[in-house]
Amino acid sequence: MKHIHKGSWSIACVCLVLGFMLAVQFRTTQDLKSNVSYQRIEEISERLLQTEKERDKLKEELNRMQKGEETDTSDAELKLRAGLAPVEGPGVIVRLDDSAMTSKAGENPNLYVIHDDDLLRVINELRAAGAEAISVNGQRLIGTSEIRCAGPTLSVNNVRSAAPYEIHAIGDKTTLENALRMRGGVAETLKVWGIQLDISVRDSVYVPAYKGSYKHEFAKPTEDKDEKEAKS
Amino acid sequence: MILPVLGLVLGILLGMFFPVVIPVAYAKLFSVALLASLDSVFGGLRAAAADRFTNAVFITGFFSNALLAAFLVFIGDRLGIDLYYVALLTFGFRIFKNLAGLRRYFLRSDSQKVE
Numbered sequence: 001m002k003h004i005h006k007g008s009w010s011i012a013c014v015c016l017v018l019g020f021m022l023a024v025q026f027r028t029t030q031d032l033k034s035n036v037s038y039q040r041i042e043e044i045s046e047r048l049l050q051t052e053k054e055r056d057k058l059k060e061e062l063n064r065m066q067k068g069e070e071t072d073t074s075d076a077e078l079k080l081r082a083g084l085a086p087v088e089g090p091g092v093i094v095r096l097d098d099s100a101m102t103s104k105a106g107e108n109p110n111l112y113v114i115h116d117d118d119l120l121r122v123i124n125e126l127r128a129a130g131a132e133a134i135s136v137n138g139q140r141l142i143g144t145s146e147i148r149c150a151g152p153t154l155s156v157n158n159v160r161s162a163a164p165y166e167i168h169a170i171g172d173k174t175t176l177e178n179a180l181r182m183r184g185g186v187a188e189t190l191k192v193w194g195i196q197l198d199i200s201v202r203d204s205v206y207v208p209a210y211k212g213s214y215k216h217e218f219a220k221p222t223e224d225k226d227e228k229e230a231k232s
Numbered sequence: 233m234i235l236p237v238l239g240l241v242l243g244i245l246l247g248m249f250f251p252v253v254i255p256v257a258y259a260k261l262f263s264v265a266l267l268a269s270l271d272s273v274f275g276g277l278r279a280a281a282a283d284r285f286t287n288a289v290f291i292t293g294f295f296s297n298a299l300l301a302a303f304l305v306f307i308g309d310r311l312g313i314d315l316y317y318v319a320l321l322t323f324g325f326r327i328f329k330n331l332a333g334l335r336r337y338f339l340r341s342d343s344q345k346v347e
Binding site: 020029 | 236237238239240241242243244245246247248250252253254256259262263265266269270272273276277280287290291294
């Protein structure tokens with residue numbers, strides 16, 4: 001140890017500088033670590049605040065709507081939603097026709113005829129693909145519309161029509177078309193039975209308004225309830 | 233040996249309470265400079281132990297090493313060459329070498345004493 005005499009002072013000075021640098025670096029690293037978490041905290045609390053604001057706004061809106069006071073939705077908007085207004089827009093027209101194949105002997109000829117479930121599957125697919133308005137042979141589909149076999153014809157909105165069926169759907173036209181043409185999708189399955197399915201994409205498709213009647217014999221408006229409560 | 237330790241402690245205390253913070257952008261350069269100075273100090277200690285110590289060499293080496301290291305890393309950053317790791321490797325290697333030399337020196341002198 002005693003060997004280190006010469007330059008002891010300069011080493012001490014340099015050590016002072018080194019110590020200073022070490023301490024500063026240590027503090028900087030520490031700050032950096034805490035800074036990151038601090039930023040994160042700020043970000044999250046900001047988001048919380050925003051969400052709370054949004055929630056309050058929605059709560060207010062809900063309150064207002066429950067009271068039945070001035071709602072934002074005008075008459076025209078409500079009609080549009082209920083399907084009481086004719087609409088037009090980009091979409092697809094799907095034509096379905098009975099199979100052109102002749103049924104083989106011993107096979108059920110019913111397989112080659114369009115049934116309600118064939119049509120329902122097409123419509124279901126269109127709805128899943130975001131179709132905003134759908135009509136079948138000029139009958140607008142609304143919440144209470146039925147599609148069922150009525151002998152050799154199909155009944156939609158209690159109006160009967162025979163093949164070919166023309167479905168008009170308004171929505172994102174590529175999405176609608178792709179949804180039907182998807183591999184293993186509706187179009188492919190129906191083709192197995194030879195049912196003719198013809199999809200044409202249009203920039204403007206017309207969907208008429210619902211023209212039937214409404215009647216609410218049994219349903220009456222009531223308060224909001226939980227389903228569990230309502231059962232008891 | 234007391235004096236350098238005293239200097240180190242004093243420096244650490246000073247740094248703890250001195251309100252200097254290195255900006256994040258320069259933290260890398262600073263850490264390289266720190267490593268270079270650490271190497272210089274160990275080199276100086278080793279030289280002192282071996283009685284080869286010269287004040288001027290030590291002081292200039294300390295500052296020029298630190299500055300040069302930081303500068304090289306800075307230039308490397310601008311040129312897209314990551315000299316940071318090169319500096320880390322070099323100085324780390326040298327620190328270990330200096331430490332080994334120091335240890336060997338002390339061991340030798342101790343054993344001589346025993347004899």
